[in-house]
Amino acid sequence: MGWVLSLLLNSAALLAADYLIDSIQIDGFASALLAALVLGFVNTFIRPILVFLTFPMTVLTLGLFILVINAVTFGLVSWLVPGFHVYSFGGAFAGAIITGVTSWILNAIFSD
Numbered sequence: 001m002g003w004v005l006s007l008l009l010n011s012a013a014l015l016a017a018d019y020l021i022d023s024i025q026i027d028g029f030a031s032a033l034l035a036a037l038v039l040g041f042v043n044t045f046i047r048p049i050l051v052f053l054t055f056p057m058t059v060l061t062l063g064l065f066i067l068v069i070n071a072v073t074f075g076l077v078s079w080l081v082p083g084f085h086v087y088s089f090g091g092a093f094a095g096a097i098i099t100g101v102t103s104w105i106l107n108a109i110f111s112d
Contacts, residue, residue, distance in 0.1 A: 002111065009110060010036035013102035014084075020098055023091030024078075031083030039077045039099075047073050070096035 011032040018026040026032050050069050051058070058065040071093040078086035086092045 005110060006107060007033065007036055007040070009106040010039065010099070010103050013099045013106060014039075016102045017095040017098040021091050021094050023087040024095045025085040025087075027083035031081065035077055035081045035084040038081050039073070042073050042077055042080075046076070067093065067097070070100065074099070 014032045014035055015026060018024050054065060054069060071089060074096040075086050075092040078084050086095060
């Protein structure tokens with residue numbers, strides 16, 4: 001049951017990013033819910049591969065390249081999910097940061 005709450009909170013975080021950033025558009029809560037689900041799968045299966053392949057770049061930038069990887073995964077989800085649109089790399093970059101921070105805060109408040 002905890003994963004349902006986490007999914008709902010991540011959807012709310014995506015809607016917050018939609019509200020705060022002009023280059024992100026989510027057509028409704030159902031699209032946000034689907035985007036949160038797909039984002040979870042992408043972060044579980046694809047992101048570790050990207051982190052492994054770009055490890056030298058991550059070391060050279062002292063870990064800041066992870067933010068670029070987060071933006072790439074955020075953009076990938078927008079490409080996969082209908083009703084979730086990201087119009088620029090800057091939007092994906094800011095959206096990944098806002099979604100991550102908002103999700104972290106919401107999960108800290110509402111989870112056990």
